[in-house]
Amino acid sequence: MTTTLLRIATAGSVDDGKSTLVGRLLHDAKAILADSLDDLARTSAERGFGGAAGTLDLALVTDGLRAEREQGITIDVAYRYFSTGKRSFILADCPGHVQYTRNTVTGASTADAAIVLVDARHGVLEQTRRHLGVLALLRVPQLVIAVNKMDLIDWDEEAFSKIEAEVLALAEQLGVQATTVIPVSALQGDNVVEPSASADWYAGPTLLGLLEDLEPALPKGTARLDVQYVLRPQGALAPGLDPEAFRDYRGYAGTLVDGTLNVGDQVQVLSNGQPLVTRIKSISTPAGSTARAQPGGAIAVELEDELDIARGDTLVAGELPEAQREFQANICVLDPVRLGKGQRVLVKHGTKIAAAKLADINYVIDIADYSQLPADSLGLNDLGRITLRSSAAVAIEQYSTSRTGGSFLLIDPATGRTLAAGIIEAEHAAA
Incomplete structure (x- = not known):
């Protein structure tokens, strides 16, 4: 029996139903306390939902900030902790808007698995591709693609198969091997915790069943x-x-x-x-x-x-990591200030902070097809590759071997703001 802790992150485009899916998962797994459930029912009624379990506004389970509740969107990363008979989970519900992609980087950076939602009516969108690119950049070991709102297309098997083929092709292009696609209806609870009676053509696992059986990747570094x-x-x-x-x-x-x-x-x-x-x-x-x-x-x-x-x-x-003053890395820009060649920064690697310079902007990644385009600078939410020159030797490792030894932050030396998150990894087809 699996009893280990599994860290999960959710991602997807705006209004794909991430918060509702997470709320449904927690509700049907009986992971919401009675007083929280009463508050959820009261708030749902105030917003025009019924009081029965099937008509609760389950998105409110994770959308806790006032601004989020008023706008009906997820802005910050909402963390939830729950357990089943098989294992414990830490779940990070990440925002869908493009301007909050940096929050997705935060939520997914420690994830053993990620759930990416796709609206069955709209298929794969640009932000879906962006999130897949971020998750591939962060080398999240397992991807689960939840094709949501299947009830709105009458559980059309052919439509699901087309989306499945597209996301599996994208995952292969990005180098993500462990990918599972599940048709779900977060609103009605189909294939979330219990199997759906509306999709007799689907014989795969439910979302919770799959998460309970996933094995987290073991550390490979020294x-x-x-x-x-x-x-x-x-x-x-x-x-x-x-x-x-x-x-x-x-x-x-x-x-x-x-x-x-x-x-x-x-x-x-x-x-x-x-x-x-x-x-x-x-x-x-x-x-x-x-x-x-x-x-x-x-x-x-x-x-x-x-x-x-x-x-x-x-x-x-064990084997000592290689100490380097100059290395290439993939980064996601987290700050509105553009990063350009020759810019002075601080690099924070583990507990070490050293002065550094952006020796080169190698390229920016085009989210449309993951191609590598020449660039003089990188802006907010851009994914790209840089060459970094540090004033002190940094004990770097490959990110695929060690998430700690292979990751770093770039910091503005004048303001202390975090400019970008980076990983040290051999060049990859998607990066």
């Missing part, structure tokens, strides 16, 4: 700890602790990703671009000392040797 803070004893120790044991303590704190660390493991430290070798003397967690640290945990490690290590340095158990 164990990596980007040092966030150096811990030293300060003031009086807690009662019961030996002052002599902690007099010379120096712990390097951060979040462990992509692997495990054990007391006694040999680790390499990348500090100012120079690898140093030592061993782990002890590992501490918020719950106390441990002999083994798991990925995703906040830990502090003590090393056997006294080394000059500071925030931004990296500890690795």
Whole structure:
């Protein structure tokens, strides 16, 4: 039985029914608390919906901001946590409007799977293609295409098959292999949690059934700890602790990703671009000392040797990531200010922040056909490829191997605004 956590993101064009689908999924999976359900029924009635479960305005489950409720759209990323008998889920409902594509990048950046909605009446639209491009850029391992509002086309099998063929062709073009297409009606609940009686021609899984059985991709990178803070004893120790044991303590704190660390493991430290070798003397967690640290945990490690290590340095158990000052990367622009060749930025990679320059704008991606077009600059929501030159060596990894080691942010050094999110990956047909 699958009991692991699955992180899901939703995407799709405006009015494809994402929020309604998420609301239906939570409602039919009995993941809405009774008091929230009462509030949902009351608000639905105020908006002209009936009070029965089938006529609730299920989009309100995730559209929580006042502006969203008034406009009937999703602006921010709405996170919901729920569980079934098989597993737990974290679901990020991302906005559909083109000007909020940057929010989709945020919601999908940690997803194990993404649900992309397509309106059965309209088929694949430009924003659908944009979201598919973003999800491919972020290397989301599994895509689920939910062809929604099938009830409005009388569950036309031929229309569904045409949409299915088109999205599978796009997924193949983008290099996404694990793609499943499901016909649904979020409003009526068909094929969301329970199978539809209206589509006897469809023999595949329901949306929830598929999500319950998906296996999240396991980390493939080496164990990596980007040092966030150096811990030293300060003031009086807690009662019961030996002052002599902690007099010379120096712990390097951060979040462990992509692997495990054990007391006694040999680790390499990348500090100012120079690898140093030592061993782990002890590992501490918020719950106390441990002999083994798991990925995703906040830990502090003590090393056997006294080394000059500071925030931004990296500890690795295994093959050391390549430290580079110049590299190419794919980015999505998150800020209205255009990015051009020669522009000065800050690059934030893990806990390291270094001054950098956009050495070149390699190309921008045309969402219509994913072709690569020459460009002098990149604007808001553009997807493109750049060459970045950093003032300090950056311990980069391929994003397909490590989401942490292969991702970064570009920051405006004057204002501190986040300009773009990027991933370090070998050139791809879609990017």
